[in-house]
Amino acid sequence: MNKLQQLALRTKVKADLFILSLNDKMNNALKDERGDTNWISVIVLVAIALVLAGAFIAFKDQIMDTVSNWLPDGYFNPDDAKTDL
Secondary structure (H helix, E strand, O other), X not given: OOHHHHHHHXXXXXXXXXXXXXXXXXXXXXXXXXXXXXXXXXXXXXXXXXXXXHHHHHOHHHHHHHHHHHOOOOOOOHHHOOOOO
């Protein structure tokens, strides 16, 4: 085996050991239950909030029209309210 083949073999072995150690660390991190476990819940809640914000931005006019139809006259602008005096 010449020097180039030895170098290639040594490099491959180091790369394989690095991948194995990285895989082992990932498995330990996913199986380890120490620390805060609510981060998944926080991520899900943030995602829901972003989706709702995006929906409100996209359909703002339709949402406001629907809500204003449900509410009594003058709810948003009291000066335009009908008075029964």
